Amino acid sequence: MTAAVDYLGYRKLRAPHENGTGLFEPTWEQVGELVNRNTENQSKSCYDVQGKCLNRLAYQARKEMLAAARQWTGSYRDLGDWATASLDRVFLAGHQPQMFHPGVWLKNFALSRLAEQHDAVAVNLVVDSDTIRSHTLRVPGGTVKSPNTAEIPYDASGPPVPFEERQILDRPLFASFADRVQTQIRSLVPSPLIGQYWRLVRNRARDCNRLGMCLAQARHVLEGEWGGQTLELPQSAVCDCDAFRWFLCHLLNESARFRVVHNDVVREYRRVHRIRSSAHPVADLAEQDGWHEVPIWIWTLHAPRRQRLFVRRVGNELQLSNRRDLQVSLPLSHDGDASRAVECLQNLHRDGIRLRSRALITTMWARLALGNLFLHGIGGAKYDQVTDALIAGFFRLKPPGFLTVSGTLHLQAAHCNGAASRIRVLRDRLRQIEFQPERFVGELELVGAEQMAEIRQIQMQKWDWIEKNDTLENYRERFLSIRRLNQKLQTWVKPIRDDTIRALEKAEQASHAASILTWREYAFCLFPGEDLQVFFARLLPKRV
Secondary structure, X not given: OHHHHOOOOOOOOOOOOOOOEEXXXXXXXXXXXXXXXXXXHHHOXXXXXXXXXXXXXXXXXXXXXXXXXXXXXXXXXXXXXXXXXXXXXXXXXXXXXXXXXXXXXXXXXXXXXXXXXXXXXXXXXXXXXXXXXXOEXXXXXXXXXXXXXXXXXXXXXXXXXXXXXXXXXXXXXXXXXXXXXXXXXXXXXXXXXXXXXXXXXXXXXXXXXXXXXXXXXXXXXXXXXXXXXXXXXXXXXXHOOHHHHHHHHHHHHOHHHHHHHHHHHHHHHXXXXXXXXXXXXXXXXXXXXXXXXXXXXXXXXXXXXXXXXXXXXXXXXXXXXXXXXXXXXXXXXXXXXXXXXXXXXXXXXXXXXXXXXXXHHHHHHHHHHHOOEEEEOHHHHHHHHHHHHHHHHHHOOOOOXXXXXXXXXXXXXXXXXXXXXXXXXXXXXXXXXXXXXXXXXXXXXXXXXXXXXXXXXXXXXXXXXHHOOOOOOOHHHHHXXXXXXXXXHHHHHHHHHHHHHHHHHHHHHHHHHHHHHOOOOOOHHHOOHHHHHHHHHHHOOOOX
16 A cells, blocks of 8 residues: 555646636646656556456557447548557547536547647547436526526436436437527527537437437537547447456456455545545445445446446356346456456347446556556546556556646636625725724715714714723723714715625626636537637647
């Protein structure tokens, strides 16, 4: 565990705050050195994976992945010569097949540009093992001064199944989505990308009824039209490659040791980050009556809800179960060859049983075997500190470094700058008016000499009480007298107080409007295409 703990230090990664800005860590100029260092370390990673050296298994994994990615991508968009690059350099990124914000989309274009610069092939993994959490999209509307938001559905609500299994449930609702979005957003963004994008989505839906794949493939077609040179592949297809199945057999065979290392790492992460929740960053892996949980999802085609996978050894077999209604066996001795077990996993897939990597294993396999460089967003970069520690603790290997990429783009609608600071000033002013009203007498207008004399007299009385020493005998009388005199002064400064309240209400309205208009999580398809392309071009390195 000593080596693992070194990777759990707190990392201060923050999303860029200013509109149009990006985060790249390490810098573009340092990527080449990072890739070379990863490549050298990977060439030396001869960890024994059920009789296969890890670096040889990685070569097989890349070959299988690239063949599958070229076939998958070529089924819906044209491929250029860039798609035939060698296995020597592979750059990767990944995300769920959903309508994410521009800062996430920046990562895809960064992946493409970096692959061009470093003579690598780029592959974006579509993480379809995640469960679809919402069938609606948050869309702003109203006016710049008084904006609002609406949750607009793009499909009917359905059971919580993985993207891999999620079908389009309501075709008419799906078809009308872009029109309903444009009606809501038109007054703020006259020409959002949604019209062009959704036409591509509907085109893909003619050939594919899986919701996530339609969203991802349409987005990838658009990337190609904008010059993106990446392959894509669902993570489910990676899990169905023989190299990954061989790796999975090793994790199953070493489930007891992996569980101990995993839980130690996760608990140390919580301690370092002062996290109290037992579910963050991930839950501990459980042990139940000799069954060890592994970070793999299992489900069947007739019941496609993700369930945790448990494994136990019985003689020369590994028994796999969801600890409910499903149990299967794999022939695998403690130190045996995994060929028969891989064949059994192939048969399980044909029988409709799905085994899919959870988040930590997804990025662990991608970084250890599939590529020379992985691009993360901010959330993934923080989360993958656990993966770093797992690689160090379980495999006794130095974790490959990764690149963190993110950006912030606001809608083109204007918004009020400095509203938050103005609110603080006005709230402080109201407090001063309440407790120090005499400070504002000089701002009064049309006050006669007689009234000013009365005000001065009240001020003098208050000052006399303030100068008196605060004792147990006079404490209450002093407090009540000062409050009474403040209330008398309030009568005179009421116009100033009323003006300040009105200014505060106006500033709060502006701040609320700004919070709606500058929310950085709006989907990329709500922005004008031209704004997105300018945003990417400004942050990405120029083509050579």
